[in-house]
Amino acid sequence: MTDTTTPVRPGRLIINGEAVDAASGRTFTTSNPATEAPICEVAEAGAEDVERAARAARAAFASGPWPRMRPAERQRILFRLGDLILEHGDELGRLETLDNGKPIFESRQIDVPMAANCFHYFAGWATRLAGETLPVSPAFFTYTLREPLGVVAAIIPWNFPMIMVGWKCAPALAAGNTVILKPAELTPLTAIRIGELALEAGLPPGVLNVLPGPGGVAGEALVRHPGVDKVTFTGSTAVGQRIMRLAADTVKPVTLELGGKSPNIVFADADLDAAVRGAATGIFYGKGEVCAAGSRLLVEASIHTEFVAKLVERAKKLQPADPLDPKTRLGALVSEAQMKKVLGCVENGVAEGARLVAGGRRQPVDGKGWFVQATVLDAVENRMRVAQEEIFGPVLAVIPFDGVDDAVAKGNDVLYGLAAGVWTKDVKKAHAVARRLQAGTVWVNAYNFYDAGMPFGGFKQSGFGRDLGPECLHEVTQVKSVWVNLE
Numbered sequence: 001m002t003d004t005t006t007p008v009r010p011g012r013l014i015i016n017g018e019a020v021d022a023a024s025g026r027t028f029t030t031s032n033p034a035t036e037a038p039i040c041e042v043a044e045a046g047a048e049d050v051e052r053a054a055r056a057a058r059a060a061f062a063s064g065p066w067p068r069m070r071p072a073e074r075q076r077i078l079f080r081l082g083d084l085i086l087e088h089g090d091e092l093g094r095l096e097t098l099d100n101g102k103p104i105f106e107s108r109q110i111d112v113p114m115a116a117n118c119f120h121y122f123a124g125w126a127t128r129l130a131g132e133t134l135p136v137s138p139a140f141f142t143y144t145l146r147e148p149l150g151v152v153a154a155i156i157p158w159n160f161p162m163i164m165v166g167w168k169c170a171p172a173l174a175a176g177n178t179v180i181l182k183p184a185e186l187t188p189l190t191a192i193r194i195g196e197l198a199l200e201a202g203l204p205p206g207v208l209n210v211l212p213g214p215g216g217v218a219g220e221a222l223v224r225h226p227g228v229d230k231v232t233f234t235g236s237t238a239v240g241q242r243i244m245r246l247a248a249d250t251v252k253p254v255t256l257e258l259g260g261k262s263p264n265i266v267f268a269d270a271d272l273d274a275a276v277r278g279a280a281t282g283i284f285y286g287k288g289e290v291c292a293a294g295s296r297l298l299v300e301a302s303i304h305t306e307f308v309a310k311l312v313e314r315a316k317k318l319q320p321a322d323p324l325d326p327k328t329r330l331g332a333l334v335s336e337a338q339m340k341k342v343l344g345c346v347e348n349g350v351a352e353g354a355r356l357v358a359g360g361r362r363q364p365v366d367g368k369g370w371f372v373q374a375t376v377l378d379a380v381e382n383r384m385r386v387a388q389e390e391i392f393g394p395v396l397a398v399i400p401f402d403g404v405d406d407a408v409a410k411g412n413d414v415l416y417g418l419a420a421g422v423w424t425k426d427v428k429k430a431h432a433v434a435r436r437l438q439a440g441t442v443w444v445n446a447y448n449f450y451d452a453g454m455p456f457g458g459f460k461q462s463g464f465g466r467d468l469g470p471e472c473l474h475e476v477t478q479v480k481s482v483w484v485n486l487e
């Protein structure tokens, strides 16, 4: 395993522009899923720290410079933060890989640029957010103001820790809100580092506070807190449901980005080699710990045997390896618990009658780590649990279908609706199927493409509200209607 000689500094909370210990003095250990070794201690936020952060964020919103500053100045600071993320790309990429187990290739080539892209893109919106003048009556001058909500709590998961900081914080900050960010307890390091870089970029104290800590304590305290005006959450459907219930007590708006079981649909008239690549990256990118993973591969029956053979060949070539090696394309799952859950799902799938045609086992690297082989289960029926429940690992369920109607019916026959893929050379079919799929994102002859400028979010139980794109600015602002009597 590649040596990691530079020790990682202990992580601290960021409250009111300062790195501080938890009020309780408690810390927790974050560890490297590839080596099972501890990385460092991190301050563990509790209810008292949520109180401190909520006070700081409120003060920064109510009387601090951030919401009152010229939008062009907010833009400059957020743009600078995007630049600083890129300048610290090697460091941030390494931290992400140590904490999460994803290949350094992904951390540095995808996660760092995507996080920076969010701050660069939404910086531009700071000067573009505007109300409208709406002609209602000659007796009135009527217009709307688009205003920030106040204090936004962002609660994020462990699979894309750094990217999620960008998705959640950049638009909220651009609109003039202040933010309390709670990273997942398994992966707090890059969020803390970006919190420090934000101060270096010139964000005033209290505008971005970072509280690593357990979801059930720090997360819940944020959701319940009457001084928090909005919760934006990405994570599991179960926790999303709980947040929605808790938020009702203070009538807090929520944005929920939840799980998925996305169909990647390959028609017989597709470019099959491209589709095989797309099917493999659709599920194996990010170790399959991707909410939008193409975890159900729907293949037209006439090409099913040939397609699965090619896919299996590709899956077998994709070997788990040291995530710090730039050549590695399959890293370690985030934790032992996640690995056990994934292996349990594979076992269930086989017990339900699916055929294991690739992988399916743990494969430690140098005798350590929560690595799971690239796994393909064939002959899956859509009613099986392995086809319906999110696995969140490198496990693909292959389901044959016959014709467009069957593809659409099977594609939609699931509680989730986050994303879908369609592979065909027939343009009409591609657009028609894209319209009929119940999914927040549809990729045609592609999979797993994201950009700060393109909205992302779920249909059905994958959640509601949108991250990214102009659309997400509605999630972090509110509209005020002003009537001026002219008579």
Ligand code: NAD
Binding pocket: 155, 156, 157, 158, 159, 160, 182, 183, 184, 185, 213, 214, 215, 216, 218, 219, 220, 223, 234, 235, 236, 237, 239, 240, 242, 243, 256, 257, 258, 259, 260, 290, 291, 292, 390, 392, 418, 458, 462, 463
């Ligand atoms: P999780 O729901 O357990 O945790 C997500 C975050 O919520 C963490 O920060 C956690 O500390 C916090 N949390 C946990 N319990 C809480 C509570 N009671 N109150 C407030 N906060 C609480 O999910 P996870 O295990 O971190 O991530 C994996 C899940 O997230 C998967 O199901 C995946 O599909 C989903 N996910 C969805 C998207 C998306 O965009 N829709 C993106 C990534 C991950």
